[in-house]
Amino acid sequence: MVTxxxxxxxxxxxxxxxxxxxxxxxxxxxxxDIAAFPEGQMDQHLNxxxxxxxxxxxxxxxSKAKQICEPKNIPVEVIPMVxxxxxxxxxxxxxxxxxxx
Numbered sequence: 001m002v003t004x005x006x007x008x009x010x011x012x013x014x015x016x017x018x019x020x021x022x023x024x025x026x027x028x029x030x031x032x033d034i035a036a037f038p039e040g041q042m043d044q045h046l047n048x049x050x051x052x053x054x055x056x057x058x059x060x061x062x063s064k065a066k067q068i069c070e071p072k073n074i075p076v077e078v079i080p081m082v083x084x085x086x087x088x089x090x091x092x093x094x095x096x097x098x099x100x101x
Contacts, residue, residue, distance in 0.1 A: 003048050004096045006036040006079070007065070008055030017079075020089025021096075032093075043068050051099045052076040053092070056084050075099040 004021070008014040014036035025032035037045045039058040042065060046052065052069050054062060059078040069076040077099055083091040 001031045001033060002097070002100065003033045003050050004035075004053065004093075005042075005045055005049050005051075006034070006053045006055065007039040007042050007045075007058065008036060009057050010038055014055050017084065017087050017089060017092060020087055021093045022089075024089040024093045030093075030097075039065075046072055046074060049074050051096045053096055054078045056081045 002025075006014045006018060018034050018036045021034050022032065025034070035045075039054065039061055042052065046069065049072075052065065052074055054065055054076065056078060062076070062078055065076045077095070079092055080095065082088075083095065
């Protein structure tokens with residue numbers, strides 16, 4: 001089971017991407033727990049997480065996110081703007097899985 005958390009401004013637009021990522025994982029037979037939360041709640045949603053992703057609209061918070069995630073050995077990066085804009089669940093899932101390795 002891979003646990004992926006996406007953090008964005010309010011958690012709304014990212015929920016569509018979460019569904020597309022879940023579909024992509026399901027098609028590949030990957031057991032995945034994927035959910036989105038507001039960026040301001042990051043510290044509350046990291047238990048058991050393998051990777052944290054930031055929506056491009058909150059990419060400016062990456063250094064703060066690293067301060068929260070790195071002590072817990074959780075990789076954190078900003079979702080590439082093109083993949084986010086296209087709501088490309090396959091590519092964002094690949095991006096997340098590559099960060100875990």
